[in-house]
Amino acid sequence: MYIGRFIVIGPDVGAYRVSSRSFPNRKAVARDDAVTIAPTEDAPETDNPYISYNCARIVGDAAVIGNGSQVDPIAEKIELGYPVRDALAETLLALDYEKDDYDTPRIAGTIGEESYIGIVRRDALLIEQVTEPALVATYEKNTPEPFAFRVESAEEAAIAAYELDFEHPVCSVGVARNGRDASDVEGDASDSDASDTFSFAIKNGN
Numbered sequence: 700m701y702i703g704r705f706i707v708i709g710p711d712v713g714a715y716r717v718s719s720r721s722f723p724n725r726k727a728v729a730r731d732d733a734v735t736i737a738p739t740e741d742a743p744e745t746d747n748p749y750i751s752y753n754c755a756r757i758v759g760d761a762a763v764i765g766n767g768s769q770v771d772p773i774a775e776k777i778e779l780g781y782p783v784r785d786a787l788a789e790t791l792l793a794l795d796y797e798k799d800d801y802d803t804p805r806i807a808g809t810i811g812e813e814s815y816i817g818i819v820r821r822d823a824l825l826i827e828q829v830t831e832p833a834l835v836a837t838y839e840k841n842t843p844e845p846f847a848f849r850v851e852s853a854e855e856a857a858i859a860a861y862e863l864d865f866e867h868p869v870c871s872v873g874v875a876r877n878g879r880d881a882s883d884v885e886g887d888a889s890d891s892d893a894s895d896t897f898s899f900a901i902k903n904g905n
């Protein structure tokens with residue numbers, strides 16, 4: 700089954716995976732307090748505005764993950780002190796679903812004292828607090844649903860998300876609260892210890 704990009708929120712460990720039929724030549728790149736999805740060196744030129752973006756940000760007490768440019772304003776609102784639910788709802792509503800051939804939804808999740816998962820589709824805006832692991836994807840599974848995600852660290856989350864049996868995996872990012880595992884999982888990207896409170900791990904395909 701192809702579900703496109705997806706998010707799992709644990710609620711203390713989470714992951715974001717890029718699956719892609721159309722733009723598989725991409726990788727996750729770790730920065731100081733962010734992870735960027737970027738084309739690989741051999742990727743064909745494209746003017747699609749939706750395929751390169753920060754997919755994870757750490758802001759103080761929260762980590763934000765998502766499938767597009769909404770990640771930055773959500774993170775900035777949380778940093779300004781917005782309630783997390785409101786930061787997600789306002790940003791997803793403002794940016795809305797992507798104006799591509801598929802009306803691809805925007806998905807986002809946060810990990811923190813309270814964790815949330817959300818999606819804006821052509822027909823809905825859904826934001827839910829997460830207390831048990833939940834998944835939302837751009838296609839097919841586009842309503843948050845319970846999901847068995849038994850991982851303890853950012854590294855385990857990145858690997859588990861990458862290896863889930865959904866088609867066309869490209870790369871994944873794991874985020875853990877109070878984690879200490881910032882080591883590279885595999886591939887050529889190096890991870891960074893994002894903060895005292897959160898850690899990232901990245902898994903890139905070959």
Ligand SMILES: NC(=O)c1ncn([C@@H]2O[C@H](COP(=O)(O)O)[C@@H](O)[C@H]2O)c1NC=O
Pocket residue numbers: 703704717718719720721722736747749750751766767797799800801803804837
């Ligand atoms: N976030 C991403 O990594 C991403 N990758 C592809 N898209 C959009 O989704 C469309 C379909 O892509 P695909 O066939 O790879 O699922 C693309 O034309 C693009 O507009 C994306 N936008 C949202 O998920």
